Amino acid sequence: MSVKALIKKNTYLDSITLMSISNEANQIEGVKQAMIGMGTEMNKEVIRNVGMDTKDIEEAKTGDLMIVIETDGEKDISQTLEQVEQLLTKKDKKQSESETIYHTIHEAATELEKANIAVISVSGEFAAREARKALDENLHVMLFSDNVSIEDEISLKNIAHNKGLLMMGPDCGTAIINNIGLCFANNVRLGNIGIVGASGTGSQEMSVRIHEFGKGISQLIGTGGRDLSDEVGGIMMIDSLHALEADPKTDVIVLVSKPPAKRTEEKVLAVVKELSKPVVIWFLGGNEKAITNANAHYAKYSKEAAIQAVLLAGAKEDELNKRALNLPLIKEVQEKLTAEQKYIRGLFTGGTLCDEAMFAAMEKYPNVYSNIHPNPEFHLEDINVSKEHTFIDFGSDEFTQGRAHPMIDPSTRIDRFLQEASDPEVGVILLDFVLGYGAHEDPVGAMLPAIFEAKDLAEKEGRHLEILGYVLGTELDEQNLELQIQKLEEAGVTISSSSQNTGLLGREFVWKGAQ
Amino acid sequence: MNKINELFNNEIEAINIGIEFIQEDLVKQGVKATHLAWTPPAHGNTELIRLLDQLNTPDKKKKIEEANKEAVDRILKSQPVLIGFDQAINVVPGMTKTTILHAGPPITWDKMNGPMKGAVLGAIVFEGLAEDLEAAEKVAASGEITFSPCHEHDAVGSMAGVTSASMYMHIVENKTYGNVAYTNLSEQLSKILRMGANDQSVINRLIWMRDVLGPMLKEAMEFNPEGIDLRLLLSQALHMGDECHNRNIAGTTLLVQELAPYIVQTSFSTQDKKDVFEFMASSDYFSGPTWMALAKASLDAAHGIENSTIVTTMCRNGVEFGIRVSGIPGFKWFTGPAQKVIGPTFAGYTLEDSGLDIGDSAITETFGIGGFAMAAAPAIVPLVGGTVEEAIGYSKQMREITTTENPNVTIPVLDFMGVPTGIDLLKVIETGILPIINTAIAHKNAGIGMIGAGLTNPPFEAFEKALVALEEKMNE
Numbered sequence: 009m010s011v012k013a014l015i016k017k018n019t020y021l022d023s024i025t026l027m028s029i030s031n032e033a034n035q036i037e038g039v040k041q042a043m044i045g046m047g048t049e050m051n052k053e054v055i056r057n058v059g060m061d062t063k064d065i066e067e068a069k070t071g072d073l074m075i076v077i078e079t080d081g082e083k084d085i086s087q088t089l090e091q092v093e094q095l096l097t098k099k100d101k102k103q104s105e106s107e108t109i110y111h112t113i114h115e116a117a118t119e120l121e122k123a124n125i126a127v128i129s130v131s132g133e134f135a136a137r138e139a140r141k142a143l144d145e146n147l148h149v150m151l152f153s154d155n156v157s158i159e160d161e162i163s164l165k166n167i168a169h170n171k172g173l174l175m176m177g178p179d180c181g182t183a184i185i186n187n188i189g190l191c192f193a194n195n196v197r198l199g200n201i202g203i204v205g206a207s208g209t210g211s212q213e214m215s216v217r218i219h220e221f222g223k224g225i226s227q228l229i230g231t232g233g234r235d236l237s238d239e240v241g242g243i244m245m246i247d248s249l250h251a252l253e254a255d256p257k258t259d260v261i262v263l264v265s266k267p268p269a270k271r272t273e274e275k276v277l278a279v280v281k282e283l284s285k286p287v288v289i290w291f292l293g294g295n296e297k298a299i300t301n302a303n304a305h306y307a308k309y310s311k312e313a314a315i316q317a318v319l320l321a322g323a324k325e326d327e328l329n330k331r332a333l334n335l336p337l338i339k340e341v342q343e344k345l346t347a348e349q350k351y352i353r354g355l356f357t358g359g360t361l362c363d364e365a366m367f368a369a370m371e372k373y374p375n376v377y378s379n380i381h382p383n384p385e386f387h388l389e390d391i392n393v394s395k396e397h398t399f400i401d402f403g404s405d406e407f408t409q410g411r412a413h414p415m416i417d418p419s420t421r422i423d424r425f426l427q428e429a430s431d432p433e434v435g436v437i438l439l440d441f442v443l444g445y446g447a448h449e450d451p452v453g454a455m456l457p458a459i460f461e462a463k464d465l466a467e468k469e470g471r472h473l474e475i476l477g478y479v480l481g482t483e484l485d486e487q488n489l490e491l492q493i494q495k496l497e498e499a500g501v502t503i504s505s506s507s508q509n510t511g512l513l514g515r516e517f518v519w520k521g522a523q
Numbered sequence: 524m525n526k527i528n529e530l531f532n533n534e535i536e537a538i539n540i541g542i543e544f545i546q547e548d549l550v551k552q553g554v555k556a557t558h559l560a561w562t563p564p565a566h567g568n569t570e571l572i573r574l575l576d577q578l579n580t581p582d583k584k585k586k587i588e589e590a591n592k593e594a595v596d597r598i599l600k601s602q603p604v605l606i607g608f609d610q611a612i613n614v615v616p617g618m619t620k621t622t623i624l625h626a627g628p629p630i631t632w633d634k635m636n637g638p639m640k641g642a643v644l645g646a647i648v649f650e651g652l653a654e655d656l657e658a659a660e661k662v663a664a665s666g667e668i669t670f671s672p673c674h675e676h677d678a679v680g681s682m683a684g685v686t687s688a689s690m691y692m693h694i695v696e697n698k699t700y701g702n703v704a705y706t707n708l709s710e711q712l713s714k715i716l717r718m719g720a721n722d723q724s725v726i727n728r729l730i731w732m733r734d735v736l737g738p739m740l741k742e743a744m745e746f747n748p749e750g751i752d753l754r755l756l757l758s759q760a761l762h763m764g765d766e767c768h769n770r771n772i773a774g775t776t777l778l779v780q781e782l783a784p785y786i787v788q789t790s791f792s793t794q795d796k797k798d799v800f801e802f803m804a805s806s807d808y809f810s811g812p813t814w815m816a817l818a819k820a821s822l823d824a825a826h827g828i829e830n831s832t833i834v835t836t837m838c839r840n841g842v843e844f845g846i847r848v849s850g851i852p853g854f855k856w857f858t859g860p861a862q863k864v865i866g867p868t869f870a871g872y873t874l875e876d877s878g879l880d881i882g883d884s885a886i887t888e889t890f891g892i893g894g895f896a897m898a899a900a901p902a903i904v905p906l907v908g909g910t911v912e913e914a915i916g917y918s919k920q921m922r923e924i925t926t927t928e929n930p931n932v933t934i935p936v937l938d939f940m941g942v943p944t945g946i947d948l949l950k951v952i953e954t955g956i957l958p959i960i961n962t963a964i965a966h967k968n969a970g971i972g973m974i975g976a977g978l979t980n981p982p983f984e985a986f987e988k989a990l991v992a993l994e995e996k997m998n999e
Contacts, residue, residue: 027867027975028905034870043870049805050712057714058871076870108916109560112954113538115923116557122536123557127549129541134563137572138540147538148530152545172526188535188552191545227531251527445548 011078012085013064014093019073020046021096026073033077033092040078042092047072113138117145125174127190129153135178136160143167143175151177151232152191154405158239161232165243175244179233180208181413181446184215184225192415194444195484199224201321202252204245205264206235207292209358209442210310212480213507214264214290217314219482221328223321226258227251233359236268236291242276249276253283260286260320262313263304266363267293267382277302286320288313292363293382310364311508331505333512341502341517344472345435352514353428354399354438355421357414357451358480361440361507366399368511372519373397379404394428399438415442418451422458429462429473435518436474438510439501441492443481452479452492459499474517477501478510565952571987574994575953578832583997587949590831594849595926595945597828598890601821602698604750605813608708608740610733612688615676615705619688621652622669626684626883627840628856629672632663636841638719638878641969642683643668645721649729650687656721674836674847675854678705679819679883681812682717682965682973683841690729691737695753695816697824704820706813706883708732708740711806713869713973718965719878720972735795736802743785751781753817757892758932760810761942766900767814768884768893769961769976772807774814779803815883818890825945827852832993833926834946837889837958837981841881841965844981848948848989851996857989859982864964866977867905878967880979885960891929891942894959894978895921899934899942903961917959918943924950924958948993951986 021029026045033042043060045051047068055061060076068074077092079085110116117123126142128135132155142149143164151164156178168175176183181191182205187198194212196219203218205211208230215225229251231244245263252258261283268276268291280287281302288305290313299306305320307313311331319325352369356362362380370376375396377388388395391406401407402414402421414420418441428434441451448454459475466473477496481489493503504510537556539546549556565571578587611618618624623646625639635643644659647668653659662668673680680686692705710728714720744750756777763773779800786796803809826835831849838845845856861879868874887893897903898918901911918934921943928941946958957980964975 025902025905027869030870031867041870053712053714054869054871060870108912110538110557111560111562111920111956112923113540113559115920116538116559118922119919120536120538120557122534122555123538124530124533124536126538126540127545127556129539129545130561130563133569134567137564138561142538142540146526148526152541174527174530185535186531186533188554189548190537191548247527251525251531254525254528255531257531445552446545 010081010085011060011062011076012089013062013074013076014089015047015064015068016073016075018071020071021073029095032095036088036091038079038083038088039092040080042075042077044073044075044092046070047074113141113145113147117147124148125150125185127152129191132156136164139164139175140167143171143173146171146173148174149176150183150190151175152181153177154179154408158234158237161234162240165240169243169247174229174248176230177232180206180211180230182208182211182228182230184228186227187225189445192442192444192446193228194219194480194482196482197224198226199321200226200257200259201262201317202226202255202258202260203228203262203264204231204248204252205229206231206233206245206268207264207266207360207363208233209480210264210266210290210360210364212358212442212444213310213361214262214314216480216482217311217506218318221314221318221323223318223323226255233266236265236272236276238269238271242272245276246279249279249283253285258285260288260317262317263287263289263291265291266360267291273298277304280304288316288320292360292367309508311506331509333509337502338513338516341436341474342519345474345518346471347520348433349435349471350518350520351433352397352436352438352518353394353434354514355425355428356399356401356438356440357403357418357421358440358442359401359403361478361480361510362399362401364507365438365511365514369397369399369515372515379406392424394431400424415447418448418454422455425455425458426462430465432471436476436514438514439475439477440510441477441479443479443485443487443489443492447487449487451487452495456495456499459501463500475501476504476510476514476517478504478507480507562955564955566955566983568987571952571990574990575949578949578994578997586830587832590828590850591833591926591945591947594825594828594831594833597700597825598821598944599927599929599931600699601824603695603704603753603817603820604698605693605744605753606696606750607694607744608691608737609694610688610737611686611690611692611705611707614692614694615678615686617671617676619669620650621667622671622688623647624671624673624676624678624680624684624686625840626673626680626682626881627838628843628845628858630670630840630842632668632670634842636878636881637968638881638965639683639685639841641719641721642685642716644969645716645725646685646687648721649726650689673883674838676705677703677823679815679886680706680717681815681884682882682963683719684883685716689733691732691740693813693816695820696750697820700824702820702823704816704823706816706819708736709806709809709812711802711808715972718963718972719969721970735791736799739786739789739791739795739799740782742789743782746785746788751778753813754931756781757814757817761892761896761899761932762935764900764902766893766896766903766961768811768887769963770807770900770903771809771811771814774810775803775807778810778813811884814892815886818886818892822886822889825849830997832948834889834948837885837960838883839880839885841879844880844985846981846985846989848993850993851989855992857985857992859984859988862979862982864962864977864979866964866975868964868975872966872974876966876974877964880960880962881965882962884962888958888960889946891925891932891944894961896934896942897961898937901936920956921959923954924956948986948989952990955983957981957983
C-alpha cells in the first residue's frame with residue numbers, strides 16, 4: 009500500500025469539477041482512494057482525515073492543484089498517478105447530442121413556438137385532462153385515446169369550437185392534415201377532395217378508394233365516433249365543413265359516418281345546404297330524401313360515394329375501373345357451399361368496415377347479430393359466441409380492455425377465427441386487414457398460420473371453407489399492398505377490392521335463393 | 524383567418540403524448556414531432572386527481588389564483604436587508620439558554636440522525652451545558668433541552684441547523700413587510716458542527732466565532748445604519764455565476780466587499796481583523812447562510828394568505844422532509860421521508876456513507892435560487908453529474924411548477940429569464956415534477972462532517988398531504 013501526491017502549481021479547477029474527477033479517479037484500477045483538489049485548508053483537512061497527507065500536501069498553496077492517490081501497491085504508483093492526471097484534460101463531449109426532454113404540454117408548447125397540434129394517446133382516464141391542456145395552449149388536438157366520457161368530449165369540443173381549433177376524436181383515430189397522416193391513416197395522394205368523417209376506418213376507406221380512382225385528398229378530418237350523436241351535436245363536423253368550404257384547395261367534400269342521430273343529422277344537413285361546394289354524403293343507414301333535399305349527393309355504400317366524389321372532382325367516368333361485383337365468382341362460391349353452410353361470420357379490426365358489411369347483410373337477412381348492431385335486440389348474448397350471421401368489431405371497447413387495438417395487433421382475433429372456421433354452419437368468414445400509418449407492419453402475416461390451420465381442418469373434414477379477405481391500403485403504404493394480397497391468395501383466401509364489395513360478396517356467397 | 528384554415532396553410536408541427544410510434548410515423552413523413560416524457564398526473568393517484576379537479580371549479584380556481592398572485596407579489600416586493608449581527612439569545616424569538624434549534628420540521632432527540640445528534644452534542648459542550656460529549660449525551664436525553672425547529676423561531680439553519688444561545692446570528696429585515704429572519708454564521712470548512720462534527724477543533728472554532736468573528740461583525744454593522752441590501756447582491760451574484768446554494772464564490776466576494784469598510788472601523792486588533800478576513804476567504808460558503816436568511820425573510824412575508832397554494836417552506840431534519848403552504852397559516856408541517864442525495868463524494872467516502880437530505884437550506888430553492896437557478900451557474904454542473912444543458916433544463920423545467928419569474932433575480936444565459944418563483948403545490952401534484960434541490964451531503968454518523976454534494980428532491984408524499992389539507996380547508 010502506498011500514497012503518492014502530485015502538486016500542480018498554479019492550476020485552478022472548480023471545486024465541484026474536482027470532486028467529480030476525484031470520483032472518476034477512484035474508479036481507476038489499482039486506486040484505493042484518490043483525492044484531487046485545490047490546496048485549500050479545507051481540502052488538506054479532508055486529506056488528513058483519511059490519512060493521506062504527505063509533506064508535499066502540507067506545502068501546497070491555495071492556488072495549487074493537489075492530486076493524491078493511495079494504491080494497493082501492485083502496480084507502479086507513478087503510472088497510476090499519470091492515469092489520474094489524464095482525467096484533468098479529458099473533456100466530456102456528450103452535451104451537444106442530448107435533446108431537450110419535455111414533460112408537460114405547457115412546457116413543450118412554450119418552448120416549441122411553431123407547434124400547432126397535439127396528438128394524444130394516453131390512457132382514457134387521463135386523456136381529457138391532457139386534451140384540455142393542449143387546447144389551453146391553442147393547439148389543435150387529435151385525441152386518439154378511447155374510453156373518454158361523452159361529457160368530457162362535449163366540454164372539449166365546446167372549448168375547441170370557441171377557440172376555432174380542431175378537436176379530432178375520440179374513438180376515431182384518423183386524420184390526414186396537409187397530406188400528413190395522423191395515427192391510423194393511409195398514404196394517399198394530395199388532391200382536391202376533403203373528407204370529414206365520424207368513423208375511423210370509414211374515412212380511411214373513403215381516402216383509399218378516392219386514391220385508387222386517381223384523385224387525392226386535401227384534408228381528412230376524423231371528428232370522433234360520437235360526433236353525430238345528439239349529445240355532441242356534430243360540433244366538429246360542422247366546424248370542419250365550414251373550414252373546408254373556406255379552403256381554396258378543396259373542391260369537393262365527402263361526409264362519412266355511422267348512423268347519425270336524427271336531430272344532429274338535420275343540423276348537419278342544414279349547414280350542408282348553405283355550402284357552395286358539392287357534398288357527397290355516405291351515412292350508414294342515412295336518409296336519402298333528407299340528404300338530397302339538402303342539395304347533397306346521397307351514397308348508400310362507400311365505393312359509390314367515392315365514385316361520386318371523384319366524378320365531381322373532375323374524373324372522367326369512362327376512364328374509371330369501378331370494380332363491379334364479380335358475378336361468376338359469386339356463382340362459383342355458392343356452388344361450393346353445402347345447404348348447411350349458410351352463415352356469414354365477419355371478424356373485423358375496422359369498426360366501419362364491420363358496419364358496412366353488416367348493413368349489407370341486414371338488407372337481405374333478418375337474423376344478423378353483432379356487438380355493434382344499431383338495434384340492441386340483435387346484440388349477441390355472449391360476445392364470444394356467434395349466432396347465425398354474426399359481425400364482430402374487435403376494435404370495440406369490450407375487446408380492447410387492457411390490450412392493443414386489433415389494427416395494431418391483429419392476432420387478437422385468431423382464437424375467434426379458428427372457432428368460426430370449425431363451425432360446419434359457417435359459409436364464409438370475412439376478414440379485414442388494415443394497412444397504413446399506425447397499423448401492424450404485416451397484418452396478413454399475423455393471421456396466416458391460423459388461416460392455413462383452418463383450411464387444413466376443413467379439407468380433412470371434407471368441406472369447403474370460404475374466407476373473404478379485404479386489404480385496406482394503397483400501393484404507397486409501407487406494408488406493401490401487393491405482397492399482402494399475394495400472401496392471402498396463396499393461402500386460398502378470396503380477395504375483395506373494397507369495403508363495399510366485401511359486404512356485398514359476403515352476403516351473396518351464402519345466398520341460397522328465395523325460400 | 525380561422526385557426527383551422529391557418530393549420531391547412533402551415534406546416535404541421537406536433538407534440539405527441541402517449542404512444543411513441545405515432546411520433547415515429549410523423550417523423551417518417553418529415554414532420555417535426557416531439558414526444559413528451561409524459562407521466563400520469565398526480566403519479567396516477569385518482570384520489571389526488573379528484574382533489575385537483577375539485578379545486579379547479581371556476582370560483583375556487585379564481586380564489587386560488589388571486590391568493591397566489593398576492594403571495595408571489597409579496598415574495599417579489601420583499602426587500603431583505605442585512606441590518607446586523609447578534610447572539611441568538613439576544614434576538615431570536617423564544618430563545619433560552621437551554622434551547623437548541625435544529626433544521627427541518629419538528630423532531631425529538633431520540634429520532635435525530637447521526638449528523639444532527641453530533642451537532643447537538645457539540646452545541647451542548649460549546650454552551651457549557653456539559654463537560655464533554657459523553658456528558659452531553661445524557662443532557663440531550665434528559666429533557667432539560669428544548670428542541671425546536673429554526674423555522675418556528677423566524678430562523679433557518681444550514682445542514683443540521685443546530686443553533687444555540689450564544690451563537691451569532693445574521694439579522695435580516697424585510698424592509699417592505701417588517702418581518703425579520705435569522706441564521707447563524709458559516710463555519711467554513713467541512714469538519715464542522717452543522718455537518719455533525721464535534722471534536723475540540725470544532726468547539727474551538729465556535730468559541731472563536733463567538734468571541735471574535737461575531738462581535739466584530741456586530742460592531743461593523745453598527746457603522747452601517749443603512750444595512751446591506753441583499754437582493755441587489757443576490758442579483759449580481761447570479762450574474763457572476765453563482766446559484767447561491769452550493770456555489771457562493773461571487774456572493775461571498777460581494778458580501779465581504781460590502782462588510783470590509785465597516786470591519787476595518789471596528790475596535791478589534793489588526794491581527795483579529797486579518798484572521799477574520801482570512802476566515803471569510805477560506806471558503807466560498809461564507810455567504811451561503813446569508814442568502815438563506817434573505818429567502819426566509821421574503822417567504823415568511825408570503826405565508827398565511829388564505830387560499831394560497833404557494834409553498835413557503837421546504838426543509839429537512841435528516842429524517843423527514845417538511846413543507847409549509849401559504850394557505851395554511853402557522854406551523855402546520857406536511858412531511859415525508861427525507862431522500863438520498865445523489866452526487867460526487869470526497870475521497871475515502873461513498874454514497875453508502877451519506878446521511879439523508881438535511882437542512883433548512885432548501886429555503887433557497889423555495890425562493891427560486893439554488894437548484895432552481897442552476898442555469899446561472901454552469902460551473903456547478905459536475906454536481907449534476909451531467910451537462911450544462913441539463914443544468915439549464917432544470918431551471919427551465921422549474922417554471923412548470925412555479926407561478927411566476929422573479930424580474931429582480933435573472934439568469935443571463937436564458938435571456939435574463941427571472942428565476943422560477945412561487946412553487947405551486949397544485950402544479951407539483953398535477954405534473955408530478957418535484958422541486959430540484961442541490962445540497963451538501965453530511966456523513967451519516969455523528970462526528971465526521973461533510974463528505975460530498977449532489978442533487979435531491981422532496982418526497983411527493985409531503986405535497987400530497989398538503990393538498991388534502993388545503994382542499995379540506997377550502998371546503999370549511
